[in-house]
Structure formats: C-alpha cells, structure tokens
Amino acid sequence: MNKIIALLTDFGLNNHFVGTMKGVILTVDPEINIYDITHQIQPQNILEAAYSLADTIPYWPENTLFAVVVDPGVGTSRRSLIVRAGTGHGIICPDNGILTLVEQEFGLLDVYEICVKNRLPGTNAYHTFHGRDIYAYNAARIVSGKVISSEIGHPIKNPIERLKIHEAKITHENIHGNIVKIEKPYGNLCTNIPMHLFSILKISYGDYLEYIIFEDGKERLKGKLPFVRTFGEVVHNEALLYIDSSGRLGFAINRGDFSDNFQIYAGTTWEVRLKKQAVKKN
Amino acid sequence: MNKIIALLTDFGLNNHFVGTMKGVILTVDPEINIYDITHQIQPQNILEAAYSLADTIPYWPENTLFAVVVDPGVGTSRRSLIVRAGTGHGIICPDNGILTLVEQEFGLLDVYEICVKNRLPGTNAYHTFHGRDIYAYNAARIVSGKVISSEIGHPIKNPIERLKIHEAKITHENIHGNIVKIEKPYGNLCTNIPMHLFSILKISYGDYLEYIIFEDGKERLKGKLPFVRTFGEVVHNEALLYIDSSGRLGFAINRGDFSDNFQIYAGTTWEVRLKKQAVKKN
Amino acid sequence: MNKIIALLTDFGLNNHFVGTMKGVILTVDPEINIYDITHQIQPQNILEAAYSLADTIPYWPENTLFAVVVDPGVGTSRRSLIVRAGTGHGIICPDNGILTLVEQEFGLLDVYEICVKNRLPGTNAYHTFHGRDIYAYNAARIVSGKVISSEIGHPIKNPIERLKIHEAKITHENIHGNIVKIEKPYGNLCTNIPMHLFSILKISYGDYLEYIIFEDGKERLKGKLPFVRTFGEVVHNEALLYIDSSGRLGFAINRGDFSDNFQIYAGTTWEVRLKKQAVKKN
Numbered sequence: 001m002n003k004i005i006a007l008l009t010d011f012g013l014n015n016h017f018v019g020t021m022k023g024v025i026l027t028v029d030p031e032i033n034i035y036d037i038t039h040q041i042q043p044q045n046i047l048e049a050a051y052s053l054a055d056t057i058p059y060w061p062e063n064t065l066f067a068v069v070v071d072p073g074v075g076t077s078r079r080s081l082i083v084r085a086g087t088g089h090g091i092i093c094p095d096n097g098i099l100t101l102v103e104q105e106f107g108l109l110d111v112y113e114i115c116v117k118n119r120l121p122g123t124n125a126y127h128t129f130h131g132r133d134i135y136a137y138n139a140a141r142i143v144s145g146k147v148i149s150s151e152i153g154h155p156i157k158n159p160i161e162r163l164k165i166h167e168a169k170i171t172h173e174n175i176h177g178n179i180v181k182i183e184k185p186y187g188n189l190c191t192n193i194p195m196h197l198f199s200i201l202k203i204s205y206g207d208y209l210e211y212i213i214f215e216d217g218k219e220r221l222k223g224k225l226p227f228v229r230t231f232g233e234v235v236h237n238e239a240l241l242y243i244d245s246s247g248r249l250g251f252a253i254n255r256g257d258f259s260d261n262f263q264i265y266a267g268t269t270w271e272v273r274l275k276k277q278a279v280k281k282n
Numbered sequence: 283m284n285k286i287i288a289l290l291t292d293f294g295l296n297n298h299f300v301g302t303m304k305g306v307i308l309t310v311d312p313e314i315n316i317y318d319i320t321h322q323i324q325p326q327n328i329l330e331a332a333y334s335l336a337d338t339i340p341y342w343p344e345n346t347l348f349a350v351v352v353d354p355g356v357g358t359s360r361r362s363l364i365v366r367a368g369t370g371h372g373i374i375c376p377d378n379g380i381l382t383l384v385e386q387e388f389g390l391l392d393v394y395e396i397c398v399k400n401r402l403p404g405t406n407a408y409h410t411f412h413g414r415d416i417y418a419y420n421a422a423r424i425v426s427g428k429v430i431s432s433e434i435g436h437p438i439k440n441p442i443e444r445l446k447i448h449e450a451k452i453t454h455e456n457i458h459g460n461i462v463k464i465e466k467p468y469g470n471l472c473t474n475i476p477m478h479l480f481s482i483l484k485i486s487y488g489d490y491l492e493y494i495i496f497e498d499g500k501e502r503l504k505g506k507l508p509f510v511r512t513f514g515e516v517v518h519n520e521a522l523l524y525i526d527s528s529g530r531l532g533f534a535i536n537r538g539d540f541s542d543n544f545q546i547y548a549g550t551t552w553e554v555r556l557k558k559q560a561v562k563k564n
Numbered sequence: 565m566n567k568i569i570a571l572l573t574d575f576g577l578n579n580h581f582v583g584t585m586k587g588v589i590l591t592v593d594p595e596i597n598i599y600d601i602t603h604q605i606q607p608q609n610i611l612e613a614a615y616s617l618a619d620t621i622p623y624w625p626e627n628t629l630f631a632v633v634v635d636p637g638v639g640t641s642r643r644s645l646i647v648r649a650g651t652g653h654g655i656i657c658p659d660n661g662i663l664t665l666v667e668q669e670f671g672l673l674d675v676y677e678i679c680v681k682n683r684l685p686g687t688n689a690y691h692t693f694h695g696r697d698i699y700a701y702n703a704a705r706i707v708s709g710k711v712i713s714s715e716i717g718h719p720i721k722n723p724i725e726r727l728k729i730h731e732a733k734i735t736h737e738n739i740h741g742n743i744v745k746i747e748k749p750y751g752n753l754c755t756n757i758p759m760h761l762f763s764i765l766k767i768s769y770g771d772y773l774e775y776i777i778f779e780d781g782k783e784r785l786k787g788k789l790p791f792v793r794t795f796g797e798v799v800h801n802e803a804l805l806y807i808d809s810s811g812r813l814g815f816a817i818n819r820g821d822f823s824d825n826f827q828i829y830a831g832t833t834w835e836v837r838l839k840k841q842a843v844k845k846n
Contacts, residue, residue, distance in 0.1 A: 002312040002313070004308065004312070006301065006305070008298075008301075010749075011749075012604075012748055012749035013295065013577065013600075013602060013603070013604055014602060014604035014605075014748040014749060015602055015604075015616065015747060015748050015749075016572075016601050016602055016616040016617075016619055016620040017809075018600075018602075019570065019572075019599065019600060019601035019602060019620055020601075020619070020620045020623045022599050023570070023599075023620060023623035023624035023625070023628070024623050026568065026599075026624065026625050026628075027623065027624065027625050030566040030568070030597075030625055031566070033312075034599075035301065035304050035305075035308075035316075036295075036300075036301060037298050037301035037302075038295060038296060038297055038298055038300075038301060039295070040294075040295055040296035040297075040749075041296075043749055043750060044819055052297065052298040053298075055298055055302070056298040056301055056302045056305060059302045059305035059306050059309065059414065060305035060308065060309065061305070061308050061309050061312055064305070064308075072795070072796065072819055073796045074794055074795065074796070075793055075794025075795070075796065075797075076794060076796040076797070125759065125807065125811065126807070126808075126809050126811070127793040127794040127806070127807075128794050128795065128806060128807075128808060128809055129808075129809030132623065132809065133809075183297060184294055184296040184297055185292075185293075185294035185296060185297075185322075185325055186325060195407065229357055229409040230356055230357025230358060230409040230410050231354070231356065231357070231410065232354065232355045232356070232357065232358040233357075233358070242409070242410060243407065243408070243409075243410075244408075244410060244411075245299075245408050245410055245411030245414065245415075247407065247408070255326055255354055284594040284595070286590065286594070288583065288587070290580075290583075295577065315594075317583065317586050317587075317590075317598075318577075318582075318583060319580050319583035319584075320577060320578060320579055320580055320582075320583060321577070322576075322577055322578035322579075323578075334579065334580040335580075337580055337584070338580040338583055338584045338587060341584045341587035341588050341591065341696065342587035342590065342591065343587070343590050343591050343594055346587070346590075465579060466576055466578040466579055467574070467575075467576035467578065467579075467604075467607055468607060477689065511639055511691040512638055512639025512640060512691040512692050513636070513638065513639070513692065514636065514637045514638070514639065514640040515639075515640070524691070524692060525689065525690070525691075525692075526690075526692060526693075527581075527690050527692055527693030527696065527697075529689065529690070537608055537636055
C-alpha cells in the first residue's frame with residue numbers, strides 16, 4: 001500500500017521549515033510520498049486553515065494522513081491530536097479549532113491526544129517548531145506503520161476545541177452567512193452559505209440578488225448582483241455571485257479582485273445578507 | 283514505464299487548489315509522479331503561460347503530460363484540448379491561446395477536443411474549477427493508461443486559438459520585438475528576439491546597442507547598453523543585454539531589478555527596438 | 565537505495581526555472597526523488613542561503629544530495645563545487661561563500677571543483693542558468709550513480725570562499741552577535757547567538773535581558789525583553805526572546821512581526837548586544 005502524507009501549514013515557502021519537515025519524514029521512512037496542500041495559510045489564521053482542510057480532504061485517497069500545522073500556541077499546553085475523519089482520512093494537528101469544519105461536515109471517528117514524550121529525538125530544547133518535532137515525526141511513524149495512534153496517544157477526555165462559526169441560515173427570505181476566506185490569488189470572497197439554501201429560496205442562475213456586507217455589524221458594502229454559473233458570463237470587471245468549487249456562495253469580479261477592489265476581507269466579524277430581488281411589476 | 287504529470291497554472295500556492303488537483307490525480311492512480319512547473323503565472327496572463335510552457339517542455343522526459351490551466355474562460359463554451367507537441371510531450375489545457383508558442387516552436391501532432399462529459403464524477407454542479415474537474419482528472423486517466431485521447435475526445439474541427447504575437451524581425455539594421463515576460467523574481471525583461479537575429483547583424487559580445495522601449499507605441503525608455511554573456515560582466519547596478527536561458531534577448535541589471543527600476547512591464551503592447559551602435563570615427 | 569536530491573535556490577516559484585531543473589533531473593534518471601528546501605531565499609542573499617542550508621541538513625537522510633543555487637556570479641569564473649559535509653550529505657553549489665556555515669558547524673570532507681565541460685549537452689550558448697545546465701544536470705548524474713565526483717571534477721587547489729561572519733561572543737557579561745536572517749513569514753529575527761552562551765551567563769527562562777540592536781554601528785532599537793520558551797508565554801503583540809528551532813537566540817512578537825514592526829532587518833551590518841538585567845535590590 002502506498003504511503004501518503006499531505007502537509008497544510010502557515011509556514012510559508014520562503015524559509016527551510018517545510019523542507020525540514022520533509023527531511024524528518026524521509027529519515028523515518030524514505031518510501032513515504034509527501035504532498036503540499038498549501039503552506040501559505042495567512043499566518044495563524046485557524047479559520048482559513050479549517051476551511052482549506054475540509055475543502056480538500058474529499059479529493060484525496062483515503063489512506064492519506066494530513067499533517068496540519070497552523071499553531072499560534074506552539075509550545076504551550078495546547079494538546080496535539082491524531083484523528084480519523086468520517087471520510088476515513090487521518091489528520092495530525094494541534095487542538096486549536098483547526099478541525100471545526102471537518103467535524104461539522106464529515107464527523108470525527110477516533111480522536112487521540114498525542115503524549116508529549118513522542119517527539120523527534122534530540123529536540124527537547126526546542127519549543128517553537130512542533131511541525132518538525134511532533135507533527136512531521138509522528139505522521140511519518142504512523143504512515144510508515146512503525147506505530148499506531150493508540151501507541152503514541154490516548155483517547156481524549158475533554159472535547160476538542162471548536163471555532164465559533166455561525167451556521168448560514170434563512171430568516172424571512174434573507175440568507176445570512178459569513179465571509180470565511182478570501183480566495184487568493186484572485187480575490188474572490190468565499191462565504192459559508194451552502195448552495196442548498198439557494199434552492200430553498202428558489203434562486204436560479206440569472207436571478208439578481210440584493211446584498212449587504214457587514215464588518216462588526218456595520219454596513220460596509222451593498223448592492224445588487226447577478227447569480228451566474230461562472231465568471232465569464234458577465235463582462236470584464238463586472239461583479240457576480242456564483243457557487244464556488246466547494247459548493248458555497250462566492251462573490252467575484254470577472255478578471256478582477258473583489259476583495260482588493262472593495263476592501264472587503266474575511267473572518268468571523270465579516271457577515272453577509274442576501275435576498276432575491278423582487279420582480280418589479282409595471 | 284514511469285508516469286509523470288507536470289502542472290502549470292495561475293492558481294497560486296496560497297490556497298488548496300493545486301493540492302486538491304494532486305489529490306484527484308492520486309485518487310485515479312497513486313503511482314503517478316506529479317511535479318510543478320509554476321503556479322504563479324500572473325493571474326489570467328495567457329501570454330506568460332504560453333512562453334513558460336514552451337521554454338520548459340524540451341527539458342522534460344518525453345512521456346511527461348503537462349496539465350496547463352490558466353483559464354479566464356473557465357465554465358464558458360471555450361474548448362478543452364488534449365494534444366501532442368512535436369517534441370512528443372502531451373499537453374492538456376483550455377483552448378485559449380496557451381499553445382501558441384509550443385505550436386510555433388515545435389508544432390502540434392494530434393489535437394483532440396475533450397468531450398465535456400469526461401469530468402470528475404460528482405462535480406456537475408461546479409463551473410469554476412476545471413483544473414480539478416476536467417484537467418487533473420483526465421490527465422491522470424491518460425497517464426495511468428486507463429483511457430487514450432481518442433476515447434475522451436475527438437479530433438478538432440476548427441483551428442485552435444492563437445495569441446497575436448508579432449514575430450521579432452530585422453528592418454534597416456534595426457531589430458524589432460516584444461517584451462513578453464518579466465523574469466521574476468529578478469525583474470529581467472524577456473523579449474521574443476531569438477539570438478540568431480544578433481548573428482545576422484554580426485553583433486558580438488562586447489558590442490554596445492542603442493535601444494528604445496515603447497508602450498502602446500509611445501517611447502518609454504531609451505539608451506545604450508553593452509551586450510554581454512552574463513550579469514557579472516558589468517559592475518553592480520549597471521544594466522546590460524544578454525541572451526537568456528531560452529535563447530532570447532534579455533534586459534537586466536546586475537544584482538538589480540530592471541523592471542521595477544525603470545517601470546517597464548511585459549505584454550503585446552510593450553515593444554523594443556535595438557540597433558548596433560555605430561563605431562565613431564575620429 | 566533510494567535517490568534524493570533536495571533543491572535550495574533564490575529562483576522563486578513564479579517562473580519555470582525550478583520546474584525546468586526538475587525536468588533535467590528526471591531526464592537523467594526518472595527514479596530520483598526531488599524535494600524543495602526553499603526557492604525563496606532573498607535574491608542573491610548568500611548569507612541567508614548559508615544559514616538555511618546548515619539549519620536543514622541534519623534533518624535529511626544521509627544519502628541526500630543538496631543542489632544549492634544562489635549564484636550572483638553565474639557565468640563568471642567563480643568555481644562550481646561538489647562536496648561532502650561532515651554529516652555525510654553531499655552538496656553541489658557555486659563557490660561563493662554558501663558553504664560557510666556548513667563548514668563551520670559540520671566540517672567538509674571531500675571538496676571537488678567541477679570541470680566546466682560537464683554541463684547539459686546543448687547549452688553551451690547559455691551563461692545565466694547554471695542551476696539547470698550545471699547543478700541540476702550533475703546532481704542527477706551523481707545521484708543516479710552514472711558518475712562519481714572525481715570523474716566530473718578534481719580536488720580543489722585553493723580554499724573555498726567564506727563569508728566574513730563574526731562569531732557570537734561574550735565580553736564583560738555582554739553577549740554580542742549578528743542578526744543573520746529574518747524568519748519569514750513571521751518576521752522573527754534570527755541571530756547567530758547559540759544557546760550555550762546563555763548557559764555560560766546563567767540566563768534562565770523567565771529572566772529579563774536588556775538589548776541594543778545596531779545597524780552599521782548605529783543604535784537602532786533598545787529595550788528589555790523576557791527570555792521565554794515560546795511565543796504564547798507572553799500576551800498578544802508583546803515582544804520576547806526565545807531559542808529558535810536551530811538552537812540560536814531569536815527576537816519575536818507573539819502573533820506579530822518584529823522585523824516589520826520595528827524596521828529591523830538582517831545582514832552582517834546588523835548587530836545585537838544583550839545582557840542579563842541586574843536584579844534590583846530594595
């Protein structure tokens with residue numbers, strides 16, 4: 001059986017950190033195949049990482065182990081986890097909310113807390129690079145078959161950390177949601193509004209929607225946009241609404257950057273409200 | 283026989299898109315070896331992608347299949363192609379001009395249009411990520427040997443799209459060309475002027491050339507520069523002309539950034555004219 | 565035995581250069597496994613590359629060959645080297661100081677100068693891409709077993725180039741060192757002060773240190789900071805001192821960017837002086 005580790009971090013690519021994690025993995029077992037999801041999560045943005053992980057997992061072979069390291073609490077008492085998602089995939093990561101979306105969408109099967117003594121030999125003096133010393137090292141040992149989860153950890157006693165994400169919902173024909181990510185490098189806005197809410201309100205391609213974007217409850221942008229299948233259905237530099245490749249509502253500008261253009265960003269403080277434009281009667 | 287897919291996109295590395303494409307490929311066939319050419323083509327810059335593809339192809343094993351996705355028309359009626367270049371390499375890509383340089387330099391052998399029904403199962407609702415749903419998926423099926431081109435497409439009926447690139451030429455001892463790319467991260471200018479035009483005009487290393495750079499026909503920069511083998515033949519921060527690693531004329535500053543320094547960029551609107559400096563007689 | 569080449573360059577990822585190097589390697593031997601350390605060394609910053617190489621090497625399998633190309637002198641008469649570090653790892657690189665730290669920390673065993681005729685066939689006209697034409701090509705031939713070092717080079721006659729890096733030291737209870745790298749993307753400062761100097765001065769976690777940062781001998785920043793194990797031991801946006809993952813002193817801001825915030829950068833002109841704060845008596 002072929003061995004796969006996929007890495008997702010905020011370490012960036014402009015330093016040796018990701019390379020060093022790969023060296024550690026190969027030193028444990030040179031037969032492991034290592035892939036990158038991304039290493040350019042905005043530094044310490046757990047929400048962005050949580051969505052990125054949930055959005056990519058279903059497209060990977062089931063035997064993939066994801067090593068996910070966005071870890072502002074590195075070296076503190078936050079726990080390290082090794083889990084199995086409802087999809088069958090493994091994930092090793094800090095316990096800081098990074099599993100929120102995976103748990104919501106696919107559920108979690110086994111959840112183990114890794115005992116702190118399981119770390120790369122010779123690294124006890126280091127407290128700031130668990131990506132190398134804990135996650136890469138143990139990921140490689142698991143995938144190589146040298147150990148199993150219950151040998152490096154124990155079933156968790158307290159629930160895992162969860163980010164407080166309001167679920168998208170419909171009230172009085174209005175759809176409410178959050179802007180959860182900016183889709184770089186294009187600048188599209190990714191919301192947490194799933195496409196089935198559009199079906200409930202009988203919104204079809206070609207309809208126009210009125211929207212308001214709020215930051216911290218304060219109106220930042222409002223207007224009316226067409227709901228279309230893809231960018232090229234409007235002319236250059238026109239804005240549009242569409243269902244993104246994860247099945248959620250997105251805001252975009254055809255061949256432009258919605259986020260930069262309107263200075264709209266993402267996070268739990270950014271909310272959006274939409275409704276289908278009433279058909280005017282003459 | 284070892285299986286190779288090489289990816290070239292404008293998806294960036296600061297999101298999960300490229301990772302997800304790799305997951306799709308491995309799900310089809312975990313034995314495929316996946317490599318990255320670049321994912322940082324300037325968003326939607328087909329000209330830059332066309333040159334990057336043509337410049338890298340000759341250095342790859344002949345059994346490599348290139349999946350090239352710079353695709354502003356994603357989800358519209360633009361065609362998807364699977365072709366074989368004159369070099370023997372395969373390419374799968376949207377039909378938007380991205381093959382222009384490969385066709386000019388190496389020719390195209392088989393050209394098939396991919397039937398739209400050949401897409402990753404379960405993705406019919408998505409219209410904005412053909413990199414995942416069409417190109418990665420079909421590339422993997424081809425390279426794995428599960429299908430051949432004629433099973434997922436049919437020979438094209440109409441010619442492929444071509445970018446309008448003026449060929450570099452000589453008139454009255456002047457060389458005319460375009461600036462086709464900025465060589466990031468250094469900021470060198472890449473032109474479409476092949477080195478054999480320099481031979482025709484008997485220009486040798488050590489000669490000085492007078493140049494004018496135009497944007498939209500308007501003069502933006504002019505001067506005189508030495509034609510040298512490599513950057514280190516002039517002092518720090520001095521500008522120079524050289525033959526780049528693709529065999530075309532380049533403008534550079536030794537340990538500096540020509541593009542940033544002089545605010546000169548690339549595209550079909552950026553033209554350059556050069557001639558050998560007349561030897562002054564006393 | 566499994567074949568590994570690890571690449572470390574300043575070529576960036578926004579062009580086809582690194583991809584093309586991989587194509588060259590695979591054309592020599594498709595069984596070679598290729599990994600990236602980083603390709604985003606600041607352009608032509610040999611000091612940053614020297615530290616990055618020394619810091620990652622110990623974490624890789626001993627049979628890894630590192631191809632390190634930060635090469636402002638490409639195409640000039642600077643030598644090309646193939647060496648074996650004291651750790652057993654191979655390195656192929658230009659002779660421009662890039663081995664300084666590896667030599668200091670691990671020593672060098674064999675050091676060969678590569679004969680210039682050993683280059684990718686068909687590339688004699690090119691003088692600016694030895695990453696492809698010399699380093700990738702010969703790295704692949706070595707790792708594949710097609711040649712050995714003494715067949716492509718000869719033992720060097722003159723010493724290798726060395727960067728002038730002042731060693732960190734203690735004078736009158738003050739520690740003196742340099743800022744050698746900015747740890748991107750977080751903006752932490754990496755110094756060349758090894759942790760054992762802290763032991764000599766009996767500095768313990770929880771102590772406060774007074775520091776001054778100089779640029780070109782001129783005071784740029786001074787203050788007092790706690791010495792802690794990891795970022796999360798101070799509150800958000802507070803600065804701290806810590807031992808980084810390479811065992812040297814670092815300056816950081818918890819969830820912030822020290823370099824950007826205080827406009828402090830790295831290089832041989834950036835020095836730092838620290839001493840343990842005197843305990844005040846009441």
